[in-house]
Amino acid sequence: MLETFVPMRLTTSGATIHLVKAGTGYPLLMLHGYPQTHVMWHKIAPRLAEEFTVILADLRGYGDSSKPEDGLDHYNYSKRAMAQDMVEVMSQLGYKEFFVVGHDRGARVAHRMTLDHAQRVKKLAVLDIAPTYKMLMSADKEFATVYYHWFFLIQPADHPERLIGAQPEYYLRSRLERWGANSMEVFTPEAMAEYVRCFSDPTCIHATCEDYRAAAGIDLLHDEADMPHKVQCPLLALWGEKGFVGHKYDVLATWRERATDVHGHSISSGHFLAEEAPGETYSALRGFLRG
Structure with a gap:
């Protein structure tokens, strides 16, 4: 799927991050969502690597990245900690400034990264989310x-972990089918095999629950503290026209509450834009990043 990409493992102050890298040009960091890995970008990343240096990373707790201990108040799975990983990864690769594209959980990490490290992120694209604080409140x-x-997933350990762990592949497939366009055919057999392999690890199941526990707790405190501040770099919001986010929220208006320069539109897909509508998603991202 990503044969031209070179795999790497880089150690940050809080985790060891697995990533793959390819291409030349301005650096572009791409972050996946739940319950997937960096492989979710396989239909569009090779095309983007023709014009950008593309880094596809597994978030801590996901894929082949490490699964740290929970930390006080689930801090080690806060979006702040996850964003810090990625800033350190990009520094180790030699990039002081870069673009970021995030889907789902990765977009939430990217949003936090753009607030905490505003000088580093020059453009931000968020796929099929509204801000976490807005959604929960x-x-x-x-x-x-x-x-x-x-x-x-935010219920105390190890209640969701035991239930998911009883049939992890069934749970994973049910989530992908429910949130997508109700057709599993958009997920290639190779990608599904990777998702199942990684999500079948009990430590991954626990870590991904911790991601959500942090989102409903310490992440909200961080968001509340930053309410006076907005994302300053250009922000592109894309969402699936068949999905829930665009149905429930005025996506652009919602992001304009949190960012100063917002553009975007819907994509003909469900939640998984990069796999359900790769051509349309690629074109939208390329136009934004090249503009």
């Missing part, structure tokens, strides 16, 4: 029905 019956996993 406005949650209603419809939200809780569609995004029930947010409330399931």
